Amino acid sequence: MGYLVLENGTVHDPANGVDGEVRTLWLKDGKIVSPPTEDHPPIDRRIDCRGYVIMPGGVDMHCHIAGPKVNIGRQMTPEYRRDEGIPRGEGRRSASGGLLPSCVGTGYMFAGLGYTTAMDAAIPGLHARHAHEDLLDTPLLDKGFYLLFGNNQFVMDRIREDRNDCLDAYLAWALASTHGYAVKVVNPGGVENWKQVSRKTVQQLDEPVPGFGVSPRAIVRNLAASVDRLKLPHAVHIHCNNLGVPGNSETTLRTMQALDGHRGHFAHTQFHSYAGDENDPSSFRSDAARLAEYVNANPNISIDVGHVNPGKTLGITGDAPFGYFLSKLTGNRWYAADSELEASCGVIPMEFQPKKALVHAVQWAAALEWYLLIDDPWRIAMSSDHPNGGAVFRYPEVIHLLMDSAFRREAIGKMHKLLGERTTLAQLDREYSLNDIAIITRAAPARLLGLKHKGHLGEGADADVTIYTPSTDRTKMFQRPRYVVQAGRVIVEDGEIGGEVFGKLFTVSPGMDEGQLPVIQKWFDDAHTIRFRNFAIEKEHLGTVETVASS
Template sequence: MGYLVLENGTVHDPQNGIDGEVRTLWIENGKVVPPPTEDNPVIARRIDCRGYVIMPGGVDMHCHIAGPKVNIGRQMTPEYRRDEGIPRAEGRRSATGGLLPSCVGTGYMFAGLGYTTAMDAAIPGLHARHAHEDLLDTPLLDKGFYLLFGNNQFVMDRIREERHDCLDAYLAWSLGSTSAYGVKVVNPGGVENWKQVSRKTVQQLEEPVPGFGVSPRSIVRNLAASVDRLKLPHSVHIHCNNLGVPGNSETTLHTMQALEGHRGHFAHTQFHSYAGDENDPASFRSAVPRLAEYVNANSNITIDVGHVNPGKTLGITGDAPFGYFLSKLTGNRWYAADSELEASCGVIPMEFQPQKVLVHAIQWAAALEWYLLMEDPWRVAMSSDHPNGGAIFRYPEVIHLLMDSAFRREAIARMHKTLGDRTILGDLDREYSMNEIAIITRAAPAKMLGLKHKGHLGNGADADVTIYTPSPNRTEMFQRPRYVVQAGRVIVEDGELGGEVFGKLFTVNPSLDDGQLPVIQKWFDDAHTIRFRNFAIDRQHLGEVETVATS
């Protein structure tokens, strides 16, 4: 063994206040360490980084990479499984690429772009075992997932009864039993109602969920409060009601207000930021400025954007009602799963054509508006809701659009000719700096997740490092890192995978008071809810696990 030394690179490490300084990084045992004091330290490898840009490894806090929904997507779209997005890997395992690669291909694709951490955005409790099997077979990444709660019957019953102690105990027990990382809410109450014979979702935030007597507002507020009481490292992760519907910005704003000061992370906000009349598709336009003003003024809220890219993609969502709506709108093939789940999922192939379709152009522009209107880049994370808005290998193009206003104007000119009447994107001249890109792709998502050793290069940080060759063409620069280091191991070199290693799983395990678990167990026994027992995961089959402190 010995040190890995990255010499004289131009470092962008926003968390430690380093913005383009020439520095040398010393790495030992998977961690960034201070320079050694001994005269002749043992050096395993030196890499000359003169002229290169060094950043922490990328962190994608909202993507879909594991579980049955992803496998269904692969089965539905064999025509999408191509080599695009997969770096060369001589001597590595075979892997399919495209929009939704195999588990192996997913690890290769993320690492090939400089990403070393990824969090799956939505796993039902009964699918946790499957998700862990997928994550265990995904190389080169540290990872975890959020567990779905927003349509859980036990949760809604306890909220109606105002049994906050039982709600807290149930969330803690579920997260620990499934080895999950955070609490996810998708279309609160709406998915449960849609699963009934009526096939109707809940559209109004104050509308009671039939049979439960609680509203989406109450679900969001109570789950956010419970997450804060449990001191989970990541706030409640919210997918609002009325995704994709004209006028849904009102729902989004009211959901933000429903937090009542509690922490809340709003996922793929672009898809929830539209003005207009839901009965008049022609009224569709961006409402980002109003929402961004509210988020800028309320520090308890963080977001990831959910940008879209032109071209084919695949909708994978815990919001099955929305998938059903899209299937009726487009006539595309569609899949839903909800049997025995207190959650749901929908899968549907899609294609964004912003050059031809005005709605798609507005969605493309609204995402860029979110990036450009957020005053504090530490509260916004880059995300396409992979693969929903486009696969992760399209991120470099979005970075280019943010850093180069001339390039952005050229792109706007290629979009639908009436786009300028529905958004303010053309009036925004802001350009992101290299340091701000490092924030929204690395430092900010790590901070939002509470991963204190990720997203930076200070002493004690995980030695996840991405090294880029500078170029004025930012798409080319970020498409192919020169080197990628994960936990101190060089995994990508000159665009080729240099070795296959397996990262760790992030979990939380909130403690329960002595009297809480028996109360939960009694409720399960009384209700004969045997399915709850099936949540429990045997940790010896999870590989390396890091349990993040809940304080």
């Protein structure tokens, strides 16, 4: 196999200190390689990139693209896919589009925007096989998923008993058995309480979970400590309690403090950064500035934003109590399901109307505040919590808002008239550069995930490259890449998907001492925990796998 040569493009590769330099990239065997030394190297294709902007392939570290909850969302909203079909072409399968496309359409949608890696943010262990089937049917992307532990009965029992050895061994075994990538926490303790007869969540960080005697604070702290002891590549991935509720910023701040210096990644922080009184919706306002100040001062914390876009969307969450809250608030149809041992999910169609609804306007603005107030772009990743805050195809509009303060001021002027009283957005003049965008959409999420071959264009990196036609209309520029290359193969050319290729699955190899293995075996031999054995998934079922070792 010969080289693919990308000649004389303007390269933005922040991980390697390259900011707008004209360079030629050599790609071979799925990797970025050094220029050949022979006089006549075998070249399969040259692409003249003069005048084009070159970045690594995009990395979305928090989205929902696989598993039962996503398929329920597809079934609930056939109207979202009307007239949104992706046309059949040579080497391509038929696929539905819209806000929540089919598995095939999901791969086409992400790749068509320049993304080559995507991680599903919430899968229960007992549904891991279903998630793998969906990911196997999602082309053009490298992918993986996070495994839910924040309401796991085994986890809470071991935390109450102060059995760190058992907790570590269980997390390592569960991740290996399900071929998951990271430890995920959703509404710690609150989902388990919801699943009981009371149908109530846990709202206070130090409130004990009925029947288990552990608090959300203890769950977060102990899982964060366990993840660090296991040296997992990604920090514990946290969805805080009280999502969407006025006044929840205090819960978020206390959860950050509960880490006690351990690593923690906070998901869709926009939905957790509201001041006000939970009993008075009219008090709703942004508290992103206070939380951003804390994040700036604590380098153990990273975030993804969870920005919202005007228009229809679909709430898909492992936080069923929040789905129920939304159903009562909006009157929309709603679906919920409980999973044995660990999880519960809620699915609800919804629509953001920031021009009419003050709450939606505050949410729209709070997300932009997060992007603009975090000093270090290496600790923040672009995310809409797809499709919750809006589909991934709305990312270009958010990029435009971040790069062009005049465009942002114009957008603010179209929002609810009271927005200025509830956020600080109008006071922020910061503008992102192309290099900043390359960080939050590529380099930073790859680094935060511990994916050393992603998010950059240095020698040895995966040959994932996106090539854009520059434009002052940033929405237009990022909506339709000129070329997208995945693992050294051109998969998009002038907006058209070319061919059907499948990416790899990312899993982890937790660092577990040999002495811990008998510990977890003992617990699985116990009659009360024998059911956990059913997690195991054969590696042969998974297709191409890349296992990321503990750091």
